[in-house]
Amino acid sequence: MVRFLRRAGGMAAAGVAALALAGLGAGVATAQPNPPPVASIDNLTGVSTSVALDSGFVSALKSLDVAPGPSGKATVNGGVAKFPITGGHVTVYKPGEVNPYVQGKIMHEGSGLTLTKGNTKVTLENFVVDPGQPATLTGKVLANGNVAAESATLFDLDGSTLKPITTDQSAGTATLTGTTVKLSDAAASTLNGAFKTDALKGGTTVGIATIVVKLPGQTGQSGQTSQTPSGGVGTGGGSTSGIEDTGLLAAGAVALLGAGAAAGYAVRRRSAIER
Template identity: 60%
Template sequence: MSIRRRLAAAVVTGAAALTLAGLGAGTAAAADPIATIPDLTGQSSSVRLDSGFTDALGQLQVTPGTIGDATLQDGSVRFPITGGNVTVYRPGDADPYVQGRIEHDGSGLSLTKGDTKVELTDFVIDPGNPATLSGKVSAGGQTLAESAVLFDLDGSTLQPIQTDAAAGTATLTGTTVRLSSGAADALNQAFGTDAIRGGLTIGVATIVVNLPGQMPAMPQGGVETGGGSTSGPDTALVLAGVAALVAAGGVGLVARRRAGAHRG
């Protein structure tokens, strides 16, 4: 069986699982959302690559590279944010209470060994339960899957949100990115090995997003850093909502604590 066929067989299960998850995810209650950002713009998602991941690639003689608008510098790979959307409900009114996506069209990551080159592109971050990053999978110049789950996102390691009122941005650092089991199987098939394991830590993500223009001005500092109070529980939940696009579980705890404090 050719490399392309083996890789296609390995990713088809992940693609099917993503489709089924999409059909069942994002079921909102009758309550109205507290905020909707229909067009999420800028700036970037980046991952500081873990030494365990880069060492594993080196041992397998697999070379990472960038595609399109992605950049790789000082051990971090960066993907520009090209679009997306977010709808935020009060925790308990919908499951998940943050629904949406962050899109990174026109960029990606390549993995090359000899004549075999696997391309992972057009990443989409989904804050569902569990949070995942999916993307297009290609090899040998042919598309094997338009959308397959590639990485699992662990928000339990997320640091407090940092906002910059002057720049109009929110920065989130600390989400751990891990290789999905389906992607590991596909890469093992492509490179003729069994050494790549699902759950392998790829690195730690930093996301910089533009805050929506209609949001009230925020003080310097993070939601939990004591850098100032927000103008109300809705503002705190909106900030948490943007954050939850990359780490739904970790930020949900922040939103619940702040909402409870305001109600009390």
């Protein structure tokens, strides 16, 4: 009798285990994948990301006898640093369905920014924009030609200051401006160490970014420039009403990506809830 009860108990336990495994299997089988994206670009090309350097940041560098300059294919003219976009990818979902709703990277290989004081030269290059939470710009760091970090967070991107996307169909481009670029804590610490100071602080405004990207498949009409419709990608709203062309929407998503739109959308959504 005891042997029978033990056997029955073992069978019951095995049955429970089998049911548990079956339940786990069913859970895996019925797990919901991400909804289909609104638009996607697997291979991003050109044009550029530029930053209008903040006068306060430039003055702070000048007071430390640190001079900014271009590296590689970058240019610095009239207080604006420009970096060619060399690649990347982007996927955009309807806001609220996936978090963050803009995902991907924008790469700027072979260009960057130099900061020089006397015999000390710090190079920040190969920028990669990532729209995660928080949105950041990472890059390679060199000190007097020696690699200090292959990839480090250099700047934080504040998308709450974004302006609506504009498009130039004759040029086949979309432009988004207004993202505030701020010095990261890690970058401030690195630069302070290199230049033997404690004057540079994380959160310091470096400048305002402008992203210009190509519109896939857009030929457009001569000289025609338009603004993204209200509620579309440019405003961070949940609707794509008024945007019928997937190429235009995808390019808008790329511009949002480069500007840290995920952060901007979160700020706007939080403000709306509080009101």
